[in-house]
Amino acid sequence: MAAVRRPGELLNRKLLSGLLWALLGTNGVDMPIASADIISKTLPNGFRVVVIPDHEQPAVFLRVLLPRGQNDAPPGRTGLADLTAELTLKGAGSRDAAEMAELADHMGAELIADADAEYTVMGCNCLADQLDTALTILHDVVFEPRFDPREFSLLKDQTLAEIKARKSNPSYLAAIRLSPAVYGPDSPQGKVKTEETVNAIRMEDVRAFHQTLLQAQGAIALCIGDVQPDSAAERLGQMFGSVKPGSPPSIPFGIPSSRAADQVIEVEKEDLTQTTVLIGKPGPGRLETDFYSTLVSNYVLGAGGFVSRLMAAVRSRGGKTYGIRSGIAMTATSDLFDVKFTTRNEELIPSLQITLDVLNRYAAEGPTDQEVAEAKEFYKGYFFLQTETPGQRAAKLLVYLFYGLGFDEYHRYPDRVDAVTRAGAHESARRHFSSDNLTFCLVGPKAVTRGAKEWLAKSRIKNGR
Amino acid sequence: MICLTGFGFGLSVSASAADTAAATSFQMSNGLKVIVREKRGHPVATVQVWYRVGSRNERVGIRGIAHLFEHMMFRGSDKFGPEEHSRLIQSVGGYDNAFTAEDMTVYHQTLPAKHLELPFRLESDRMRGLKLDSGILETEREVVKEEFRQSLNNPFSLAYIEFRKRLFPGHPYAWTPLGDMEDLDKISIDDCLDFYRTHYAPDNAVLIVCGDVSAPQVKTFAETYFGPLKPSPRTAPDDKSSPTVPGRLNDKRIALKLNLELPVVTLAYHIPPASHEDIPALEVLTAILSEGESSRLYRKMVRESKLAVHAMGFTLLQKDPGLYGVGAAYLPNRRSAQVESKLREEVSRVIRDGVTAEELQKAVNQTLADNIFGSYSADHLAQGLGESELLEGDFHRFETVLDRYRALTPEGLRATAAKYLSVDREIVLLAEPQKTNWLYVVLGILKSIGDSIREMYVTVLSWFR
Numbered sequence: 001m002a003a004v005r006r007p008g009e010l011l012n013r014k015l016l017s018g019l020l021w022a023l024l025g026t027n028g029v030d031m032p033i034a035s036a037d038i039i040s041k042t043l044p045n046g047f048r049v050v051v052i053p054d055h056e057q058p059a060v061f062l063r064v065l066l067p068r069g070q071n072d073a074p075p076g077r078t079g080l081a082d083l084t085a086e087l088t089l090k091g092a093g094s095r096d097a098a099e100m101a102e103l104a105d106h107m108g109a110e111l112i113a114d115a116d117a118e119y120t121v122m123g124c125n126c127l128a129d130q131l132d133t134a135l136t137i138l139h140d141v142v143f144e145p146r147f148d149p150r151e152f153s154l155l156k157d158q159t160l161a162e163i164k165a166r167k168s169n170p171s172y173l174a175a176i177r178l179s180p181a182v183y184g185p186d187s188p189q190g191k192v193k194t195e196e197t198v199n200a201i202r203m204e205d206v207r208a209f210h211q212t213l214l215q216a217q218g219a220i221a222l223c224i225g226d227v228q229p230d231s232a233a234e235r236l237g238q239m240f241g242s243v244k245p246g247s248p249p250s251i252p253f254g255i256p257s258s259r260a261a262d263q264v265i266e267v268e269k270e271d272l273t274q275t276t277v278l279i280g281k282p283g284p285g286r287l288e289t290d291f292y293s294t295l296v297s298n299y300v301l302g303a304g305g306f307v308s309r310l311m312a313a314v315r316s317r318g319g320k321t322y323g324i325r326s327g328i329a330m331t332a333t334s335d336l337f338d339v340k341f342t343t344r345n346e347e348l349i350p351s352l353q354i355t356l357d358v359l360n361r362y363a364a365e366g367p368t369d370q371e372v373a374e375a376k377e378f379y380k381g382y383f384f385l386q387t388e389t390p391g392q393r394a395a396k397l398l399v400y401l402f403y404g405l406g407f408d409e410y411h412r413y414p415d416r417v418d419a420v421t422r423a424g425a426h427e428s429a430r431r432h433f434s435s436d437n438l439t440f441c442l443v444g445p446k447a448v449t450r451g452a453k454e455w456l457a458k459s460r461i462k463n464g465r
Numbered sequence: 466m467i468c469l470t471g472f473g474f475g476l477s478v479s480a481s482a483a484d485t486a487a488a489t490s491f492q493m494s495n496g497l498k499v500i501v502r503e504k505r506g507h508p509v510a511t512v513q514v515w516y517r518v519g520s521r522n523e524r525v526g527i528r529g530i531a532h533l534f535e536h537m538m539f540r541g542s543d544k545f546g547p548e549e550h551s552r553l554i555q556s557v558g559g560y561d562n563a564f565t566a567e568d569m570t571v572y573h574q575t576l577p578a579k580h581l582e583l584p585f586r587l588e589s590d591r592m593r594g595l596k597l598d599s600g601i602l603e604t605e606r607e608v609v610k611e612e613f614r615q616s617l618n619n620p621f622s623l624a625y626i627e628f629r630k631r632l633f634p635g636h637p638y639a640w641t642p643l644g645d646m647e648d649l650d651k652i653s654i655d656d657c658l659d660f661y662r663t664h665y666a667p668d669n670a671v672l673i674v675c676g677d678v679s680a681p682q683v684k685t686f687a688e689t690y691f692g693p694l695k696p697s698p699r700t701a702p703d704d705k706s707s708p709t710v711p712g713r714l715n716d717k718r719i720a721l722k723l724n725l726e727l728p729v730v731t732l733a734y735h736i737p738p739a740s741h742e743d744i745p746a747l748e749v750l751t752a753i754l755s756e757g758e759s760s761r762l763y764r765k766m767v768r769e770s771k772l773a774v775h776a777m778g779f780t781l782l783q784k785d786p787g788l789y790g791v792g793a794a795y796l797p798n799r800r801s802a803q804v805e806s807k808l809r810e811e812v813s814r815v816i817r818d819g820v821t822a823e824e825l826q827k828a829v830n831q832t833l834a835d836n837i838f839g840s841y842s843a844d845h846l847a848q849g850l851g852e853s854e855l856l857e858g859d860f861h862r863f864e865t866v867l868d869r870y871r872a873l874t875p876e877g878l879r880a881t882a883a884k885y886l887s888v889d890r891e892i893v894l895l896a897e898p899q900k901t902n903w904l905y906v907v908l909g910i911l912k913s914i915g916d917s918i919r920e921m922y923v924t925v926l927s928w929f930r
Contacts, residue, residue: 106759157771157796164796304555316604344614374555384507385509
């Protein structure tokens with residue numbers, strides 16, 4: 001609250017940079033911590049406990065990763081993992097939702113409950129002297145959520161409101177159409193949270209999903225901050241030692257075998273002066289052997305912001321868009337490779353043409369030695385920025401440990417980036433970033449998207465696709 | 466040491482544990498002010514250049530030039546080519562960005578601390594050696610217009626633009642930094658040169674450096690790279706030439722019908738400039754009314770009455786008069802009049818009954834915790850110092866905000882609320898869906914009737930208790 005928070009200051013030269021850096025932010029980085037400082041142990045039930053002392057500030061960051069997420073929701077109930085996670089914060093143990101909020105706000109604590117595709121994270125950021133209270137809250141949130149029907153109803157309303165608000169955003173409209181089209185609506189990658197799926201969720205679904213979450217195999221409790229490590233590890237061990245072992249999480253999920261390609265999806269929005277374009281096809285996952293080559297290669301293509309090929313061609317030289325980027329999945333389960341931009345309606349076809357030309361040329365020629373060298377230097381240096389705060393460190397560690405990559409992924413990260421060759425980056429470009437098998441989603445006025453659809457049909461037939 | 470005594474507890478962090486470092490500053494002979502905040506613990510540094518120019522310094526005819534100019538600043542200088550700045554920063558693992566607001570334009574980069582010298586070289590070069598030509602202007606003009614269209618196609622951004630127009634008549638705050646589409650088309654290369662020579666000079670800028678740096682090292686780099694730059698030969702921006710008070714409002718109720726599905730109502734009030742002595746009280750009132758789920762608005766509007774799905778508040782701080790606001794987003798099956806009335810009731814309750822000492826203490830606690838969590842990030846610290854320096858006129862205020870909050874009293878808060886948030890100063894801002902769904906209208910009326918009956922029932926019951 002002390003800092004000036006100004007709703008009007010968001011005018012940013014590179015709004016897409018938020019997207020860019022979020023994208024980059026999911027990548028792995030090394031962390032300058034000495035292994036000797038870390039306590040890491042696995043309890044008899046399989047629950048892993050990690051404590052990392054950090055005395056920079058009198059604060060503690062607690063996280064609990066539970067090994068099930070959005071992909072584990074039953075068919076027709078997409079949104080269940082998010083609802084379950086959020087509902088754990090709306091009353092737990094001896095406190096109802098209002099009492100919990102009151103306590104957390106009085107402490108200045110931040111409570112966290114987020115469901116990701118493959119896992120769910122609960123946590124609390126607090127001042128160091130409040131660790132006892134924070135651990136009590138975290139215990140209650142994980143083990144004893146009240147699942148109050150009134151809070152459930154309110155949370156559903158809030159989720160429906162969020163969906164309504166997002167429907168004003170063309171990027172959202174494109175995103176919810178592309179994945180189901182590419183992967184099929186029932187696959188983990190193609191499932192989309194809609195008003196229909198949220199309305200279908202019942203309290204018994206939430207209770208059942210919570211029980212699914214509480215499995216020790218694959219689960220991790222992590223504490224970073226101003227703590228006495230042995231004591232913190234012991235307390236976390238006591239807290240999570242009684243969780244049933246359960247079964248290991250099933251990641252990565254497989255890719256559906258039958259997928260349609262070369263589709264053009266039109267989403268009609270007559271009043272728009274710009275068309276939003278989202279192009280995608282099945283891409284790699286985080287655990288594939290060519291991950292680092294793909295990471296470096298994607299930086300050169302479209303994740304490197306203003307130094308990327310797509311940005312140079314579509315924005316800097318043509319002025320046709322405010323921004324364009326390409327993205328790859330950071331989940332163990334493989335997901336979309338996609339390219340996104342928005343352009344004024346009259347420039348839609350020229351922008352598509354340039355984008356496809358860039359993809360084709362890049363797949364054919366690959367990056368230059370200098371481009372690969374710069375991308376590698378970027379990732380090697382960027383790890384310092386990505387691990388600046390304990391919250392950032394916690395997020396990365398949890399994912400690495402959950403995916404079985406271990407602490408080694410931290411310490412070997414620069415070496416792994418350094419090992420990427422131009423040939424490897426080119427091979428990744430050829431495998432993942434060519435314009436073959438793309439599905440296009442266009443959000444804009446019908447006449448505009450129809451014209452582009454016809455142009456795509458002609459040009460891609462002409463080019464033998 | 467933390468003392469917890471029920472819900473009235475105050476937090477006190479032991480001085481030995483808390484980071485008690487303070488920012489220092491020095492002024493160079495060419496007028497450049499340099500602020501340094503050392504922060505050890507992680508090898509990251511942030512370098513930011515804050516220019517005392519924003520859309521506030523524009524006039525009709527060149528609305529949008531400050532933001533357009535921000536784009537031009539990335540298109541190269543005599544020494545560096547287009548986008549070279551970003552390429553060099555990214556090549557060492559850093560990132561750079563910029564934003565334009567009403568009162569400032571800010572260029573910032575965060576990078577591994579060992580490369581601290583690089584941003585000094587780049588920022589000093591473009592401060593006085595920017596390359597401007599009509600080709601670059603034409604490209605960036607189109608990019609900026611694309612960004613503008615993107616905002617116009619988003620109903621919430623559009624609402625912000627339209628509300629500003631009506632809230633600050635006769636003042637440059639009436640337009641956002643996006644400017645005006647017609648003006649953007651008219652801005653010439655001469656306008657840009659004039660703008661650059663006037664505003665981009667060391668005597669109109671503040672250099673802020675935070676992170677794993679030393680003040681002597683920063684001073685050496687500042688003198689080496691910025692020292693040779695001459696102050697602006699043109700008249701320095703004159704605050705007195707800018708109107709300091711918005712014109713008289715034509716309407717105290719501004720209702721917009723937009724292409725959105727989630728309506729939002731806000732009660733807004735003009736407040737004094739950011740440096741005014743009443744601002745801390747208004748910030749704390751914002752916290753009490755709307756920060757966290759234990760805030761008054763969340764409890765009353767969302768959790769208890771279920772009229773809204775989200776409640777919010779803001780203190781929009783500007784160099785000239787700003788804006789205070791409380792608002793709510795609600796599902797379309799609620800009546801806007803009822804939501805609006807409930808918001809008004811809560812603001813009136815503060816004026817009538819005041820706030821409690823516990824609520825005030827909670828705001829202090831939250832600020833203390835926010836400060837500690839935020840101090841891990843060099844970028845966060847630089848941002849806070851910059852806002853305080855440019856908006857309040859003194860960067861020290863960022864570090865001493867808790868002192869001002871602790872000096873407040875419940876009675877003082879009540880008096881401030883009465884002074885600024887009275888009904889006669891209220892402006893209603895309403896953003897509603899264009900399309901009327903009659904089912905929702907009927908449901909809204911039924912909900913109002915139901916609420917009235919329930920209130921009557923509760924009142925009658927209370928007579929017999």
